[in-house]
Amino acid sequence: MALNYDEIVGKFDKYIFNTYTRQPIAIKKACGAVVTDVNGKEYIDCVAGIAVNNVGHCHPxxxxxxxxxxxxxxxxxxxxxxxxxxxxxxxxxxxxxxxxxxxxxxxxxxxxxxxxxxxxxxxxxxxxxxxxxxxxxxxxxxxxxxxxxxxxxxxxxxxxxxxxxxxxxxxxxxxxxxxxxxxxxxxxxxxxxxxxxxxxxxxxxxxxxxxxxxxxxxxxxxxxxxxxxxxxxxxxxxxxxxxxxxxxxxxxxxxxxxxxxxxxxxxxxxxxxxxxxxxxxxxxxxxxxxxxxxxxEKLVAKASDLGAYLMEELKALDKDYVKEVRGKGLMVGMELSIKCEDIVAKARECGVLLNCTSDSVLRFVPPLMISKEQLDTVVGVINEI
Ligand SMILES: Cc1ncc(COP(=O)(O)O)c(C=O)c1O
Incomplete structure:
Protein backbone atom coordinates (compact mmCIF):
# COMPACT_ATOMS: atom_id res chain seq x y z
CA MET A 1 0.00 0.00 0.00
CA ALA A 2 1.57 3.28 -1.12
CA LEU A 3 1.46 6.27 1.21
CA ASN A 4 0.26 9.60 -0.16
CA TYR A 5 2.22 12.86 0.27
CA ASP A 6 0.46 13.92 3.48
CA GLU A 7 0.90 10.51 5.08
CA ILE A 8 4.62 10.47 4.25
CA VAL A 9 5.17 13.99 5.59
CA GLY A 10 3.14 13.15 8.69
CA LYS A 11 5.52 10.32 9.52
CA PHE A 12 8.59 12.48 8.84
CA ASP A 13 7.22 15.16 11.16
CA LYS A 14 6.52 12.63 13.86
CA TYR A 15 9.56 10.35 13.72
CA ILE A 16 12.56 11.94 12.03
CA PHE A 17 15.06 14.40 13.51
CA ASN A 18 14.28 17.88 12.34
CA THR A 19 17.71 18.60 10.82
CA TYR A 20 16.84 19.19 7.16
CA THR A 21 14.90 21.87 5.29
CA ARG A 22 12.89 19.76 2.87
CA GLN A 23 11.04 20.84 -0.25
CA PRO A 24 7.32 20.00 -0.27
CA ILE A 25 7.41 17.01 -2.62
CA ALA A 26 7.91 13.29 -1.98
CA ILE A 27 9.93 11.50 -4.65
CA LYS A 28 8.76 8.08 -5.74
CA LYS A 29 11.10 7.14 -8.58
CA ALA A 30 13.79 8.51 -10.85
CA CYS A 31 15.38 7.67 -14.17
CA GLY A 32 18.25 9.47 -15.91
CA ALA A 33 17.85 13.19 -15.25
CA VAL A 34 14.15 13.01 -14.37
CA VAL A 35 12.57 12.33 -10.98
CA THR A 36 8.88 11.65 -10.38
CA ASP A 37 6.95 12.48 -7.23
CA VAL A 38 4.23 10.42 -5.55
CA ASN A 39 1.56 12.31 -7.51
CA GLY A 40 3.19 11.39 -10.83
CA LYS A 41 4.59 14.86 -11.51
CA GLU A 42 7.96 14.80 -13.29
CA TYR A 43 10.90 17.15 -12.68
CA ILE A 44 14.19 17.70 -14.50
CA ASP A 45 16.75 17.20 -11.77
CA CYS A 46 19.51 19.83 -11.61
CA VAL A 47 20.44 18.77 -8.09
CA ALA A 48 21.25 15.05 -8.57
CA GLY A 49 21.27 14.35 -4.84
CA ILE A 50 23.81 17.22 -4.60
CA ALA A 51 26.37 16.11 -7.19
CA VAL A 52 25.82 12.40 -6.57
CA ASN A 53 23.92 10.92 -9.52
CA ASN A 54 26.55 11.77 -12.15
CA VAL A 55 25.59 8.75 -14.31
CA GLY A 56 21.89 9.58 -13.95
CA HIS A 57 19.33 8.07 -11.60
CA CYS A 58 19.00 4.29 -11.54
CA HIS A 59 21.43 3.74 -14.39
CA PRO A 60 20.70 0.22 -15.74
CA GLU A 297 29.38 7.14 -21.98
CA LYS A 298 32.23 9.69 -22.05
CA LEU A 299 30.57 11.63 -19.26
CA VAL A 300 33.71 13.55 -18.34
CA ALA A 301 33.88 15.19 -21.77
CA LYS A 302 30.11 15.59 -21.72
CA ALA A 303 30.30 17.50 -18.43
CA SER A 304 32.82 19.84 -19.98
CA ASP A 305 30.74 20.51 -23.12
CA LEU A 306 27.37 20.71 -21.42
CA GLY A 307 28.74 22.90 -18.63
CA ALA A 308 30.07 25.40 -21.17
CA TYR A 309 26.71 25.29 -22.97
CA LEU A 310 24.69 25.80 -19.78
CA MET A 311 26.85 28.72 -18.69
CA GLU A 312 26.50 30.37 -22.09
CA GLU A 313 22.72 29.98 -22.00
CA LEU A 314 22.45 31.28 -18.43
CA LYS A 315 24.67 34.25 -19.24
CA ALA A 316 22.51 35.03 -22.26
CA LEU A 317 19.50 35.52 -19.98
CA ASP A 318 20.99 38.92 -19.17
CA LYS A 319 18.72 39.70 -16.23
CA ASP A 320 19.56 42.58 -13.93
CA TYR A 321 19.29 40.39 -10.84
CA VAL A 322 22.04 38.05 -12.12
CA LYS A 323 25.39 39.07 -10.62
CA GLU A 324 27.56 36.31 -12.09
CA VAL A 325 27.41 32.94 -13.83
CA ARG A 326 30.49 30.79 -13.13
CA GLY A 327 31.46 27.16 -13.15
CA LYS A 328 33.68 24.31 -14.19
CA GLY A 329 32.11 21.51 -16.18
CA LEU A 330 28.62 20.76 -14.88
CA MET A 331 29.23 22.45 -11.55
CA VAL A 332 27.69 25.81 -12.28
CA GLY A 333 26.68 28.65 -10.01
CA MET A 334 24.40 31.56 -10.86
CA GLU A 335 24.83 34.27 -8.26
CA LEU A 336 21.83 36.55 -7.88
CA SER A 337 21.40 39.89 -6.21
CA ILE A 338 18.27 38.46 -4.57
CA LYS A 339 17.70 35.40 -2.39
CA CYS A 340 17.03 32.38 -4.59
CA GLU A 341 14.57 30.45 -2.39
CA ASP A 342 11.49 31.73 -4.27
CA ILE A 343 13.06 30.88 -7.62
CA VAL A 344 13.70 27.32 -6.42
CA ALA A 345 10.04 27.05 -5.36
CA LYS A 346 8.69 28.44 -8.63
CA ALA A 347 11.03 26.24 -10.71
CA ARG A 348 9.78 23.22 -8.81
CA GLU A 349 6.20 24.13 -9.67
CA CYS A 350 7.33 24.32 -13.32
CA GLY A 351 8.95 20.86 -13.15
CA VAL A 352 12.59 21.74 -12.49
CA LEU A 353 14.54 20.89 -9.33
CA LEU A 354 17.14 23.52 -8.44
CA ASN A 355 19.38 23.95 -5.42
CA CYS A 356 20.11 27.20 -3.66
CA THR A 357 23.33 27.56 -1.71
CA SER A 358 24.76 30.51 0.23
CA ASP A 359 21.28 32.15 0.10
CA SER A 360 21.67 33.70 -3.33
CA VAL A 361 23.50 31.22 -5.55
CA LEU A 362 21.58 28.79 -7.75
CA ARG A 363 23.83 25.73 -7.94
CA PHE A 364 23.42 23.49 -10.98
CA VAL A 365 24.90 20.00 -10.51
CA PRO A 366 22.67 17.83 -12.74
CA PRO A 367 23.45 14.28 -13.88
CA LEU A 368 26.27 14.46 -16.43
CA MET A 369 24.09 12.56 -18.92
CA ILE A 370 21.44 15.30 -18.99
CA SER A 371 20.52 16.33 -22.55
CA LYS A 372 20.89 19.75 -24.15
CA GLU A 373 17.11 19.78 -24.62
CA GLN A 374 16.59 19.24 -20.90
CA LEU A 375 19.04 22.05 -20.13
CA ASP A 376 17.14 24.27 -22.59
CA THR A 377 13.94 23.53 -20.68
CA VAL A 378 15.66 24.43 -17.40
CA VAL A 379 16.97 27.73 -18.77
CA GLY A 380 13.56 28.47 -20.31
CA VAL A 381 11.88 27.95 -16.93
CA ILE A 382 14.38 30.24 -15.19
CA ASN A 383 13.81 32.85 -17.90
CA GLU A 384 10.03 32.68 -17.35
CA ILE A 385 10.41 33.02 -13.59
C1 LIG B 1 33.54 19.14 -0.39
C2 LIG B 1 32.73 18.30 0.55
N1 LIG B 1 33.35 17.59 1.49
C3 LIG B 1 32.68 16.81 2.35
C4 LIG B 1 31.30 16.74 2.31
C5 LIG B 1 30.56 15.87 3.28
O1 LIG B 1 30.06 14.76 2.62
P1 LIG B 1 28.91 13.85 3.28
O2 LIG B 1 27.66 14.64 3.25
O3 LIG B 1 28.86 12.63 2.40
O4 LIG B 1 29.36 13.52 4.66
C6 LIG B 1 30.61 17.48 1.34
C7 LIG B 1 29.14 17.44 1.27
O5 LIG B 1 28.49 18.24 0.68
C8 LIG B 1 31.33 18.27 0.44
O6 LIG B 1 30.72 19.01 -0.51
Whole structure:
Protein backbone atom coordinates (compact mmCIF):
# COMPACT_ATOMS: atom_id res chain seq x y z
CA MET A 1 0.00 0.00 0.00
CA ALA A 2 1.57 3.28 -1.12
CA LEU A 3 1.46 6.27 1.21
CA ASN A 4 0.26 9.60 -0.16
CA TYR A 5 2.22 12.86 0.27
CA ASP A 6 0.46 13.92 3.48
CA GLU A 7 0.90 10.51 5.08
CA ILE A 8 4.62 10.47 4.25
CA VAL A 9 5.17 13.99 5.59
CA GLY A 10 3.14 13.15 8.69
CA LYS A 11 5.52 10.32 9.52
CA PHE A 12 8.59 12.48 8.84
CA ASP A 13 7.22 15.16 11.16
CA LYS A 14 6.52 12.63 13.86
CA TYR A 15 9.56 10.35 13.72
CA ILE A 16 12.56 11.94 12.03
CA PHE A 17 15.06 14.40 13.51
CA ASN A 18 14.28 17.88 12.34
CA THR A 19 17.71 18.60 10.82
CA TYR A 20 16.84 19.19 7.16
CA THR A 21 14.90 21.87 5.29
CA ARG A 22 12.89 19.76 2.87
CA GLN A 23 11.04 20.84 -0.25
CA PRO A 24 7.32 20.00 -0.27
CA ILE A 25 7.41 17.01 -2.62
CA ALA A 26 7.91 13.29 -1.98
CA ILE A 27 9.93 11.50 -4.65
CA LYS A 28 8.76 8.08 -5.74
CA LYS A 29 11.10 7.14 -8.58
CA ALA A 30 13.79 8.51 -10.85
CA CYS A 31 15.38 7.67 -14.17
CA GLY A 32 18.25 9.47 -15.91
CA ALA A 33 17.85 13.19 -15.25
CA VAL A 34 14.15 13.01 -14.37
CA VAL A 35 12.57 12.33 -10.98
CA THR A 36 8.88 11.65 -10.38
CA ASP A 37 6.95 12.48 -7.23
CA VAL A 38 4.23 10.42 -5.55
CA ASN A 39 1.56 12.31 -7.51
CA GLY A 40 3.19 11.39 -10.83
CA LYS A 41 4.59 14.86 -11.51
CA GLU A 42 7.96 14.80 -13.29
CA TYR A 43 10.90 17.15 -12.68
CA ILE A 44 14.19 17.70 -14.50
CA ASP A 45 16.75 17.20 -11.77
CA CYS A 46 19.51 19.83 -11.61
CA VAL A 47 20.44 18.77 -8.09
CA ALA A 48 21.25 15.05 -8.57
CA GLY A 49 21.27 14.35 -4.84
CA ILE A 50 23.81 17.22 -4.60
CA ALA A 51 26.37 16.11 -7.19
CA VAL A 52 25.82 12.40 -6.57
CA ASN A 53 23.92 10.92 -9.52
CA ASN A 54 26.55 11.77 -12.15
CA VAL A 55 25.59 8.75 -14.31
CA GLY A 56 21.89 9.58 -13.95
CA HIS A 57 19.33 8.07 -11.60
CA CYS A 58 19.00 4.29 -11.54
CA HIS A 59 21.43 3.74 -14.39
CA PRO A 60 20.70 0.22 -15.74
CA UNK A 61 24.36 -0.87 -15.36
CA UNK A 62 24.41 0.31 -11.73
CA UNK A 63 21.08 -1.38 -11.01
CA UNK A 64 22.37 -4.57 -12.65
CA UNK A 65 25.56 -4.46 -10.54
CA UNK A 66 23.48 -4.09 -7.37
CA UNK A 67 21.32 -7.07 -8.37
CA UNK A 68 24.22 -9.27 -9.48
CA UNK A 69 26.51 -8.56 -6.52
CA UNK A 70 23.79 -8.66 -3.88
CA UNK A 71 22.90 -12.20 -4.92
CA UNK A 72 26.49 -13.29 -4.37
CA UNK A 73 28.05 -11.31 -1.49
CA UNK A 74 27.05 -8.09 0.27
CA UNK A 75 29.31 -7.70 3.30
CA UNK A 76 31.95 -9.60 5.25
CA UNK A 77 34.03 -6.85 6.98
CA UNK A 78 37.70 -6.19 6.44
CA UNK A 79 38.76 -9.30 8.29
CA UNK A 80 38.85 -10.87 4.82
CA UNK A 81 39.86 -10.12 1.24
CA UNK A 82 37.34 -9.66 -1.57
CA UNK A 83 37.85 -9.43 -5.33
CA UNK A 84 35.55 -6.42 -5.61
CA UNK A 85 37.58 -4.30 -3.17
CA UNK A 86 40.84 -5.33 -4.86
CA UNK A 87 39.58 -4.30 -8.30
CA UNK A 88 38.09 -1.01 -7.16
CA UNK A 89 41.26 -0.10 -5.27
CA UNK A 90 43.35 -0.71 -8.38
CA UNK A 91 40.91 1.21 -10.58
CA UNK A 92 40.75 4.26 -8.31
CA UNK A 93 44.46 4.39 -7.54
CA UNK A 94 45.11 4.41 -11.30
CA UNK A 95 42.41 6.99 -12.03
CA UNK A 96 43.54 9.39 -9.30
CA UNK A 97 47.30 8.73 -9.69
CA UNK A 98 47.54 8.34 -5.91
CA UNK A 99 49.20 5.29 -4.31
CA UNK A 100 46.87 3.83 -1.71
CA UNK A 101 43.19 3.96 -0.81
CA UNK A 102 41.09 3.51 2.32
CA UNK A 103 37.36 2.88 1.80
CA UNK A 104 34.58 4.39 3.89
CA UNK A 105 30.94 5.40 3.43
CA UNK A 106 30.58 9.17 3.15
CA UNK A 107 32.36 12.44 2.53
CA UNK A 108 32.60 13.45 6.17
CA UNK A 109 34.05 10.06 7.04
CA UNK A 110 36.63 10.42 4.25
CA UNK A 111 37.63 13.87 5.56
CA UNK A 112 37.72 12.57 9.13
CA UNK A 113 40.15 9.84 8.06
CA UNK A 114 42.24 12.28 6.02
CA UNK A 115 42.70 14.57 9.04
CA UNK A 116 43.60 11.65 11.28
CA UNK A 117 46.14 10.44 8.74
CA UNK A 118 47.73 13.89 8.44
CA UNK A 119 47.98 14.18 12.22
CA UNK A 120 49.61 10.77 12.53
CA UNK A 121 51.95 11.40 9.59
CA UNK A 122 53.19 14.76 10.88
CA UNK A 123 52.69 14.49 14.64
CA UNK A 124 51.18 18.00 14.40
CA UNK A 125 47.72 19.22 15.37
CA UNK A 126 46.66 22.34 13.50
CA UNK A 127 44.97 22.44 10.09
CA UNK A 128 44.70 25.37 7.74
CA UNK A 129 41.34 25.50 6.01
CA UNK A 130 39.66 28.13 3.86
CA UNK A 131 36.91 30.62 4.62
CA UNK A 132 33.45 29.36 3.54
CA UNK A 133 34.84 25.81 3.19
CA UNK A 134 32.52 22.85 3.68
CA UNK A 135 34.03 19.48 4.56
CA UNK A 136 31.22 17.74 6.49
CA UNK A 137 29.50 17.64 9.87
CA UNK A 138 31.30 15.04 11.95
CA UNK A 139 33.52 16.55 14.61
CA UNK A 140 36.86 16.50 12.77
CA UNK A 141 35.31 17.50 9.45
CA UNK A 142 33.34 20.24 11.22
CA UNK A 143 36.55 21.64 12.69
CA UNK A 144 37.68 22.54 9.14
CA UNK A 145 34.19 23.63 7.99
CA UNK A 146 33.93 27.39 8.24
CA UNK A 147 30.30 28.37 8.84
CA UNK A 148 29.87 29.79 12.33
CA UNK A 149 26.27 28.53 12.57
CA UNK A 150 27.40 24.92 12.03
CA UNK A 151 30.42 25.15 14.37
CA UNK A 152 29.38 27.28 17.33
CA UNK A 153 27.18 24.80 19.26
CA UNK A 154 29.89 22.13 19.07
CA UNK A 155 32.97 24.04 20.14
CA UNK A 156 35.65 23.34 21.21
CA UNK A 157 36.56 21.64 17.94
CA UNK A 158 39.98 20.48 16.72
CA UNK A 159 42.40 23.37 16.12
CA UNK A 160 42.03 25.01 12.72
CA UNK A 161 42.97 28.34 11.19
CA UNK A 162 40.87 29.77 8.37
CA UNK A 163 42.35 31.85 5.55
CA UNK A 164 40.64 33.46 2.55
CA UNK A 165 40.04 31.09 -0.38
CA UNK A 166 42.04 31.76 -3.55
CA UNK A 167 44.87 33.39 -1.60
CA UNK A 168 47.93 31.13 -1.52
CA UNK A 169 49.99 33.82 0.22
CA UNK A 170 47.61 33.68 3.20
CA UNK A 171 48.33 29.96 3.51
CA UNK A 172 52.08 30.60 3.48
CA UNK A 173 51.66 33.16 6.27
CA UNK A 174 49.45 30.86 8.34
CA UNK A 175 51.81 27.87 8.32
CA UNK A 176 53.65 27.37 11.64
CA UNK A 177 55.61 24.56 13.28
CA UNK A 178 52.27 23.18 14.54
CA UNK A 179 50.65 22.90 11.09
CA UNK A 180 49.79 19.35 10.05
CA UNK A 181 48.18 20.15 6.73
CA UNK A 182 46.18 22.41 4.48
CA UNK A 183 42.72 21.19 3.47
CA UNK A 184 40.65 22.70 0.70
CA UNK A 185 38.14 22.07 -2.08
CA UNK A 186 39.46 22.54 -5.64
CA UNK A 187 36.15 24.34 -6.35
CA UNK A 188 34.18 25.45 -3.30
CA UNK A 189 30.74 23.89 -3.63
CA UNK A 190 28.56 24.80 -0.67
CA UNK A 191 30.12 28.28 -0.61
CA UNK A 192 28.41 28.97 -3.95
CA UNK A 193 30.57 27.34 -6.67
CA UNK A 194 33.68 29.46 -6.11
CA UNK A 195 36.35 28.87 -8.76
CA UNK A 196 39.91 29.78 -7.76
CA UNK A 197 42.47 31.30 -10.14
CA UNK A 198 44.30 28.85 -12.41
CA UNK A 199 47.58 28.96 -10.49
CA UNK A 200 46.09 28.64 -6.98
CA UNK A 201 46.45 24.90 -6.40
CA UNK A 202 49.92 24.89 -7.99
CA UNK A 203 51.07 27.63 -5.63
CA UNK A 204 49.71 25.77 -2.62
CA UNK A 205 51.51 22.64 -3.81
CA UNK A 206 54.79 24.59 -3.90
CA UNK A 207 54.21 26.14 -0.47
CA UNK A 208 53.40 22.74 1.03
CA UNK A 209 56.52 21.20 -0.54
CA UNK A 210 58.74 24.01 0.72
CA UNK A 211 57.39 23.85 4.27
CA UNK A 212 56.81 20.11 4.62
CA UNK A 213 53.06 20.63 5.05
CA UNK A 214 50.57 18.02 3.80
CA UNK A 215 48.14 19.12 1.10
CA UNK A 216 44.68 17.55 1.43
CA UNK A 217 42.35 18.04 -1.51
CA UNK A 218 38.67 17.43 -0.80
CA UNK A 219 37.22 16.15 -4.08
CA UNK A 220 34.03 14.85 -2.48
CA UNK A 221 31.86 17.15 -4.59
CA UNK A 222 34.15 17.71 -7.60
CA UNK A 223 35.13 14.09 -8.29
CA UNK A 224 34.02 11.61 -10.95
CA UNK A 225 33.76 13.94 -13.92
CA UNK A 226 31.73 16.72 -12.34
CA UNK A 227 34.07 19.56 -13.38
CA UNK A 228 34.90 18.21 -16.84
CA UNK A 229 37.92 16.20 -15.64
CA UNK A 230 37.86 12.93 -13.74
CA UNK A 231 39.07 14.90 -10.72
CA UNK A 232 39.28 18.66 -10.46
CA UNK A 233 42.96 18.61 -9.48
CA UNK A 234 43.70 17.68 -13.12
CA UNK A 235 42.80 21.22 -14.20
CA UNK A 236 45.96 22.42 -12.46
CA UNK A 237 48.11 19.33 -13.02
CA UNK A 238 49.03 18.95 -9.35
CA UNK A 239 48.79 15.95 -7.03
CA UNK A 240 47.80 16.38 -3.39
CA UNK A 241 49.30 14.24 -0.62
CA UNK A 242 45.86 13.12 0.51
CA UNK A 243 42.59 13.22 -1.42
CA UNK A 244 39.01 12.58 -0.34
CA UNK A 245 36.17 11.16 -2.45
CA UNK A 246 32.49 10.30 -1.90
CA UNK A 247 29.20 11.56 -3.42
CA UNK A 248 29.29 10.35 -7.07
CA UNK A 249 31.62 7.44 -6.29
CA UNK A 250 28.86 4.83 -6.12
CA UNK A 251 26.42 6.17 -8.71
CA UNK A 252 23.98 6.96 -5.87
CA UNK A 253 25.11 4.12 -3.61
CA UNK A 254 26.76 5.39 -0.39
CA UNK A 255 30.56 5.23 -0.65
CA UNK A 256 33.58 7.29 0.29
CA UNK A 257 37.35 6.99 0.27
CA UNK A 258 40.56 8.74 1.09
CA UNK A 259 43.67 8.21 -0.99
CA UNK A 260 47.26 9.09 -0.17
CA UNK A 261 50.81 9.06 -1.38
CA UNK A 262 52.70 5.91 -0.39
CA UNK A 263 54.93 7.49 2.27
CA UNK A 264 51.96 9.29 3.85
CA UNK A 265 49.72 6.21 3.81
CA UNK A 266 52.54 4.23 5.44
CA UNK A 267 51.86 6.16 8.68
CA UNK A 268 48.57 4.33 9.18
CA UNK A 269 49.29 0.90 10.59
CA UNK A 270 46.98 -1.85 11.76
CA UNK A 271 44.30 -0.53 14.07
CA UNK A 272 44.91 3.14 13.29
CA UNK A 273 41.67 3.41 11.33
CA UNK A 274 38.72 1.20 10.40
CA UNK A 275 35.17 1.23 9.09
CA UNK A 276 32.70 -1.64 9.42
CA UNK A 277 31.04 -1.12 6.05
CA UNK A 278 34.05 0.49 4.30
CA UNK A 279 34.82 -1.29 1.04
CA UNK A 280 32.10 -3.93 1.34
CA UNK A 281 31.71 -6.14 -1.71
CA UNK A 282 28.39 -4.64 -2.77
CA UNK A 283 29.46 -0.99 -2.71
CA UNK A 284 32.74 -1.81 -4.48
CA UNK A 285 30.99 -3.73 -7.26
CA UNK A 286 28.57 -0.84 -7.70
CA UNK A 287 31.39 1.74 -7.77
CA UNK A 288 33.21 -0.33 -10.39
CA UNK A 289 30.15 -0.38 -12.63
CA UNK A 290 29.68 3.36 -12.03
CA UNK A 291 33.25 4.04 -13.22
CA UNK A 292 32.68 1.89 -16.30
CA UNK A 293 29.55 3.89 -17.17
CA UNK A 294 31.42 7.21 -16.81
CA UNK A 295 34.10 5.90 -19.18
CA UNK A 296 31.78 4.23 -21.69
CA GLU A 297 29.38 7.14 -21.98
CA LYS A 298 32.23 9.69 -22.05
CA LEU A 299 30.57 11.63 -19.26
CA VAL A 300 33.71 13.55 -18.34
CA ALA A 301 33.88 15.19 -21.77
CA LYS A 302 30.11 15.59 -21.72
CA ALA A 303 30.30 17.50 -18.43
CA SER A 304 32.82 19.84 -19.98
CA ASP A 305 30.74 20.51 -23.12
CA LEU A 306 27.37 20.71 -21.42
CA GLY A 307 28.74 22.90 -18.63
CA ALA A 308 30.07 25.40 -21.17
CA TYR A 309 26.71 25.29 -22.97
CA LEU A 310 24.69 25.80 -19.78
CA MET A 311 26.85 28.72 -18.69
CA GLU A 312 26.50 30.37 -22.09
CA GLU A 313 22.72 29.98 -22.00
CA LEU A 314 22.45 31.28 -18.43
CA LYS A 315 24.67 34.25 -19.24
CA ALA A 316 22.51 35.03 -22.26
CA LEU A 317 19.50 35.52 -19.98
CA ASP A 318 20.99 38.92 -19.17
CA LYS A 319 18.72 39.70 -16.23
CA ASP A 320 19.56 42.58 -13.93
CA TYR A 321 19.29 40.39 -10.84
CA VAL A 322 22.04 38.05 -12.12
CA LYS A 323 25.39 39.07 -10.62
CA GLU A 324 27.56 36.31 -12.09
CA VAL A 325 27.41 32.94 -13.83
CA ARG A 326 30.49 30.79 -13.13
CA GLY A 327 31.46 27.16 -13.15
CA LYS A 328 33.68 24.31 -14.19
CA GLY A 329 32.11 21.51 -16.18
CA LEU A 330 28.62 20.76 -14.88
CA MET A 331 29.23 22.45 -11.55
CA VAL A 332 27.69 25.81 -12.28
CA GLY A 333 26.68 28.65 -10.01
CA MET A 334 24.40 31.56 -10.86
CA GLU A 335 24.83 34.27 -8.26
CA LEU A 336 21.83 36.55 -7.88
CA SER A 337 21.40 39.89 -6.21
CA ILE A 338 18.27 38.46 -4.57
CA LYS A 339 17.70 35.40 -2.39
CA CYS A 340 17.03 32.38 -4.59
CA GLU A 341 14.57 30.45 -2.39
CA ASP A 342 11.49 31.73 -4.27
CA ILE A 343 13.06 30.88 -7.62
CA VAL A 344 13.70 27.32 -6.42
CA ALA A 345 10.04 27.05 -5.36
CA LYS A 346 8.69 28.44 -8.63
CA ALA A 347 11.03 26.24 -10.71
CA ARG A 348 9.78 23.22 -8.81
CA GLU A 349 6.20 24.13 -9.67
CA CYS A 350 7.33 24.32 -13.32
CA GLY A 351 8.95 20.86 -13.15
CA VAL A 352 12.59 21.74 -12.49
CA LEU A 353 14.54 20.89 -9.33
CA LEU A 354 17.14 23.52 -8.44
CA ASN A 355 19.38 23.95 -5.42
CA CYS A 356 20.11 27.20 -3.66
CA THR A 357 23.33 27.56 -1.71
CA SER A 358 24.76 30.51 0.23
CA ASP A 359 21.28 32.15 0.10
CA SER A 360 21.67 33.70 -3.33
CA VAL A 361 23.50 31.22 -5.55
CA LEU A 362 21.58 28.79 -7.75
CA ARG A 363 23.83 25.73 -7.94
CA PHE A 364 23.42 23.49 -10.98
CA VAL A 365 24.90 20.00 -10.51
CA PRO A 366 22.67 17.83 -12.74
CA PRO A 367 23.45 14.28 -13.88
CA LEU A 368 26.27 14.46 -16.43
CA MET A 369 24.09 12.56 -18.92
CA ILE A 370 21.44 15.30 -18.99
CA SER A 371 20.52 16.33 -22.55
CA LYS A 372 20.89 19.75 -24.15
CA GLU A 373 17.11 19.78 -24.62
CA GLN A 374 16.59 19.24 -20.90
CA LEU A 375 19.04 22.05 -20.13
CA ASP A 376 17.14 24.27 -22.59
CA THR A 377 13.94 23.53 -20.68
CA VAL A 378 15.66 24.43 -17.40
CA VAL A 379 16.97 27.73 -18.77
CA GLY A 380 13.56 28.47 -20.31
CA VAL A 381 11.88 27.95 -16.93
CA ILE A 382 14.38 30.24 -15.19
CA ASN A 383 13.81 32.85 -17.90
CA GLU A 384 10.03 32.68 -17.35
CA ILE A 385 10.41 33.02 -13.59
C1 LIG B 1 33.54 19.14 -0.39
C2 LIG B 1 32.73 18.30 0.55
N1 LIG B 1 33.35 17.59 1.49
C3 LIG B 1 32.68 16.81 2.35
C4 LIG B 1 31.30 16.74 2.31
C5 LIG B 1 30.56 15.87 3.28
O1 LIG B 1 30.06 14.76 2.62
P1 LIG B 1 28.91 13.85 3.28
O2 LIG B 1 27.66 14.64 3.25
O3 LIG B 1 28.86 12.63 2.40
O4 LIG B 1 29.36 13.52 4.66
C6 LIG B 1 30.61 17.48 1.34
C7 LIG B 1 29.14 17.44 1.27
O5 LIG B 1 28.49 18.24 0.68
C8 LIG B 1 31.33 18.27 0.44
O6 LIG B 1 30.72 19.01 -0.51
Missing amino acids: AVVEAIKRQSEQLIHVYNLYYTEQQALLAEGLVNLTEMDRIFFCNSGAEAVEGALKLARKATGKKVFIATEHAFHGRTRGALSVTHKEKYRKPFEPLAPAVFVPYNDAGAIREAITNDTAGVILEPVQGEAGVIIPDDGYLGEIREICDETGTLMILDEVQTGFGRTGKWFAREHSGIKPDIMTLAKAMGGGFPMGAKLAREDVAANFGRGDHASTFGGNALSCAVALSNIEVIKK
